[in-house]
Amino acid sequence: MVLQKNVLFSGTIEENLRWGDENATMEEIRKAADYAQADKFVTTFTNGYQTDLGQGGSNVSGGQKQRLCIARALLKHPKILILDDSTSAVDTATEAMIRKAFAEELPGTTKIIIAQRIGSVRDADQIVVMDNGRVTGIGTHAQLLANNTEYQEIYYSQTDRKEA
Amino acid sequence: MAKRTLQDLQRQYGGVASSQKIKMRPGGRGPGAAGIGGKPKNARHTIQRLLQYVKPYRGHLVLVLLFMLLSTVTSLVGGYMMAPIIDRLAGRRTETLVGRWADGVISACRDAFAPTLYSWLGHQTAADVLAYLLTAIGIMLVVYLVGVAATYLQSRLMLSVSQGTIESIRNDLFDKVQALPVRFFDRNPTGEVMSRFTNDVDNIGTMLDNSMVSLISGSVTLIGTFIFMVTTNWVLTLVTVFFIPIFSMGGMAIAKRSRKYYKGQQAALGAVNGYIEETVTGQKVIKTFNHEALCEEEFGLLNDDLRGKQFKANFYGGIMGPIMGNTSQISYAITVGVGGILMATTGFTPGALTVFAGYSRQFSMPINNLSQQMTVVFSALAGAERVFAVMDAEPEAPDRPDARPADGMRGYVKMQDVTFGYDPDKTVLHHIDLYAKPGQKIAFVGSTGAGKTTITNLLNRFYDVEQGAITVDDVNIQDYRRDDLRRNIAMVLQDTHLFTGTVRENIRYGRLDATDEEVEAAAKTASAHSFIMRLEHGYDTVIEGDGTNLSQGQRQLLNIARAALSKAPILVLDEATSSVDTRTERHIEHGLDRLMQGRTTFVIAHRLSTVRNANAIMVLEHGEIIERGDHDDLLAQKGRYWQLYTGAAELD
Numbered sequence: 001m002v003l004q005k006n007v008l009f010s011g012t013i014e015e016n017l018r019w020g021d022e023n024a025t026m027e028e029i030r031k032a033a034d035y036a037q038a039d040k041f042v043t044t045f046t047n048g049y050q051t052d053l054g055q056g057g058s059n060v061s062g063g064q065k066q067r068l069c070i071a072r073a074l075l076k077h078p079k080i081l082i083l084d085d086s087t088s089a090v091d092t093a094t095e096a097m098i099r100k101a102f103a104e105e106l107p108g109t110t111k112i113i114i115a116q117r118i119g120s121v122r123d124a125d126q127i128v129v130m131d132n133g134r135v136t137g138i139g140t141h142a143q144l145l146a147n148n149t150e151y152q153e154i155y156y157s158q159t160d161r162k163e164a
Numbered sequence: 165m166a167k168r169t170l171q172d173l174q175r176q177y178g179g180v181a182s183s184q185k186i187k188m189r190p191g192g193r194g195p196g197a198a199g200i201g202g203k204p205k206n207a208r209h210t211i212q213r214l215l216q217y218v219k220p221y222r223g224h225l226v227l228v229l230l231f232m233l234l235s236t237v238t239s240l241v242g243g244y245m246m247a248p249i250i251d252r253l254a255g256r257r258t259e260t261l262v263g264r265w266a267d268g269v270i271s272a273c274r275d276a277f278a279p280t281l282y283s284w285l286g287h288q289t290a291a292d293v294l295a296y297l298l299t300a301i302g303i304m305l306v307v308y309l310v311g312v313a314a315t316y317l318q319s320r321l322m323l324s325v326s327q328g329t330i331e332s333i334r335n336d337l338f339d340k341v342q343a344l345p346v347r348f349f350d351r352n353p354t355g356e357v358m359s360r361f362t363n364d365v366d367n368i369g370t371m372l373d374n375s376m377v378s379l380i381s382g383s384v385t386l387i388g389t390f391i392f393m394v395t396t397n398w399v400l401t402l403v404t405v406f407f408i409p410i411f412s413m414g415g416m417a418i419a420k421r422s423r424k425y426y427k428g429q430q431a432a433l434g435a436v437n438g439y440i441e442e443t444v445t446g447q448k449v450i451k452t453f454n455h456e457a458l459c460e461e462e463f464g465l466l467n468d469d470l471r472g473k474q475f476k477a478n479f480y481g482g483i484m485g486p487i488m489g490n491t492s493q494i495s496y497a498i499t500v501g502v503g504g505i506l507m508a509t510t511g512f513t514p515g516a517l518t519v520f521a522g523y524s525r526q527f528s529m530p531i532n533n534l535s536q537q538m539t540v541v542f543s544a545l546a547g548a549e550r551v552f553a554v555m556d557a558e559p560e561a562p563d564r565p566d567a568r569p570a571d572g573m574r575g576y577v578k579m580q581d582v583t584f585g586y587d588p589d590k591t592v593l594h595h596i597d598l599y600a601k602p603g604q605k606i607a608f609v610g611s612t613g614a615g616k617t618t619i620t621n622l623l624n625r626f627y628d629v630e631q632g633a634i635t636v637d638d639v640n641i642q643d644y645r646r647d648d649l650r651r652n653i654a655m656v657l658q659d660t661h662l663f664t665g666t667v668r669e670n671i672r673y674g675r676l677d678a679t680d681e682e683v684e685a686a687a688k689t690a691s692a693h694s695f696i697m698r699l700e701h702g703y704d705t706v707i708e709g710d711g712t713n714l715s716q717g718q719r720q721l722l723n724i725a726r727a728a729l730s731k732a733p734i735l736v737l738d739e740a741t742s743s744v745d746t747r748t749e750r751h752i753e754h755g756l757d758r759l760m761q762g763r764t765t766f767v768i769a770h771r772l773s774t775v776r777n778a779n780a781i782m783v784l785e786h787g788e789i790i791e792r793g794d795h796d797d798l799l800a801q802k803g804r805y806w807q808l809y810t811g812a813a814e815l816d
Contacts, residue, residue, distance in 0.1 A: 009446060
């Protein structure tokens with residue numbers, strides 16, 4: 001599970017990632033970080049994976065924190081991966097790369113994605129639209145766009161106005 | 165994650181101890197506790213400035229000093245009355261200087277009241293002694309009552325001095341903080357500034373009404389006791405004085421050790437606190453990764469470390485008293501022993517010995533007390549120094565003498581070749597050139613740290629530009645009165661900040677002289693009216709704790725209403741809709757659109773959808789405008805903006 005409120009702990013990046021798997025090898029750690037698009041920025045740090053994160057992970061930016069949290073969850077090799085608004089601070093391009101990695105490298109993992117951005121969920125097998133604790137629609141992006149007003153509203157609020 | 169060692173944990177969490185000030189209970193156990201505040205760097209200068217604050221209370225202080233002397237003298241003299249009493253009972257006369265004098269006073273009083281006394285007692289054999297005794301007790305009573313009254317008055321007066329002093333220090337400090345530039349708060353975290361008001365000012369207060377009195381009265385007692393001891397018997401005085409260095413050395417050795425352990429205890433406590441804080445905030449993560457057991461183990465390590473250090477610190481702090489007490493018993497025994505020999509060999513009387521023994525015992529007390537109070541004084545002076553450092557910080561530069569008012573500002577904003585850095589050697593903005601005609605909407609787009617917010621900070625004169633110029637209506641903003649300039653700029657920021665008070669009061673913050681009708685009109689402009697009317701008490705609903713009873717979107721609407729109320733011709737929207745979801749944003753945008761009408765608007769946004777209808781969009785990167793134009797131009801350029809818009813590039 002990757003939560004919206006990402007909490008990293010005092011310690012090095014490696015120590016934090018090992019929360020997912022204590023006995024992971026360095027290759028496994030780097031691979032998970034690579035899927036989460038974190039390896040690239042971690043290796044630019046002078047101390048790489050030994051960089052101290054400071055309390056609450058205060059030494060990295062919001063988007064970087066989220067990517068580390070995803071890597072941490074991937075190391076757990078979960079059967080079910082829940083991403084709760086976990087890429088809100090990651091830009092759309094990087095997010096797309098993360099999604100691509102998920103699709104290619106973790107085909108057997110059930111992924112539950114909670115998001116505000118339509119872009120984060122439009123490729124999902126099934127999208128559940130919720131409002132005030134009620135499910136107002138279930139379907140694929142195309143289906144919902146065709147017949148769910150809520151979904152349309154959200155969709156148009158995030159895309160070009162000319163379509164609205 | 166594998167379990168970390170204690171050393172790792174201490175290293176990673178130990179920093180917390182220094183950054184996170186652990187507030188000591190006043191008079192925390194053991195002498196080490198007082199040393200936390202550090203040592204003043206320039207004590208003399210600090211004392212002189214403190215004296216300036218105490219100066220208005222000169223009259224009070226003179227009285228305090230007099231009462232203090234009086235109470236010290238009465239306690240010494242009252243004690244000495246015992247000597248003639250005991251000696252009388254033993255059928256002897258006290259031969260010491262003060263003893264003879266006391267004896268004389270008692271006898272004189274007894275003679276003065278002789279008729280009354282003897283009419284009570286009759287003329288029995290013991291009547292003489294009894295009359296003497298009663299008189300002596302009566303005099304003692306009077307002396308001690310005077311002492312009590314003096315102490316009472318002295319502490320009352322001193323309290324009014326100290327409280328009055330720290331009140332004016334707090335006032336000056338607060339006024340100063342209001343006048344400080346934003347730059348100051350960049351460098352000094354909120355906690356630090358708060359601690360000036362709480363810990364440091366408190367320490368000064370404690371020093372004034374506690375330590376100063378203790379120090380002065382302690383010294384007076386010390387000198388007085390010494391004089392009384394010498395006049396009573398110089399041989400015994402020598403014996404007592406001989407033991408003092410031994411005491412103080414022993415005491416200091418223990419104090420040093422306990423201070424060391426207290427320091428260790430503070431660090432360990434900081435680590436434990438940091439660990440708890442982190443695990444409580446990260447509770448969900450710990451649960452999803454099944455890390456409970458590991459956390460318990462790691463916490464156990466830290467906790468055990470704390471226990472050990474706390475034990476030692478408290479042990480050394482705790483044995484201090486008993487050891488000193490027992491050592492003083494030894495010196496007491498020796499003094500009394502020597503006194504006994506003197507009594508047998510010379511004319512030294514039992515009464516004098518009793519009194520002397522009492523003095524010798526209380527002689528070492530002020531010494532210990534003095535050294536303890538000194539540490540309080542040092543930490544208070546260090547605190548005062550930090551307080552004065554804030555007071556000495558450079559305030560916002562005063563307006564130029566010829567600064568002009570900004571009435572009727574139209575909002576024609578120009579930036580000409582503006583180069584700026586918060587640190588002189590780290591430039592944030594490079595050669596920014598732009599203009600906004602009255603009523604135009606200018607948007608800034610770019611990564612975090614590209615300098616978007618800096619531009620608006622400069623416009624508001626939170627910081628002053630040194631290179632280049634910013635003009636409004638062709639007048640350099642530094643030539644306007646700062647208050648006037650800010651009155652003409654309305655801001656809606658990402659972080660909504662509401663104050664405790666009603667909805668109406670919060671909106672009125674935008675312009676204090678606005679009528680209720682104007683407030684409601686502003687709320688309508690901001691699309692906030694309908695939700696406010698749905699609140700339980702409408703406009704009189706009390707907002708608590710930064711608006712926790714409202715949703716993020718509602719809070720932002722109130723902020724917009726606030727901005728709408730001000731008639732400022734210039735409007736800055738800094739990520740005004742970033743923290744709300746896109747649907748709420750749609751709602752807010754109606755309010756924003758109406759707010760922007762007729763105002764020169766600067767928009768900073770992460771979401772590109774909010775900036776597309778701007779007259780001009782500036783794409784900032786590393787403090788430079790790399791692209792500019794309207795939405796369609798920029799898309800046609802297929803440059804950075806196009807990349808961002810199509811999601812091909814990273815915006816972090």
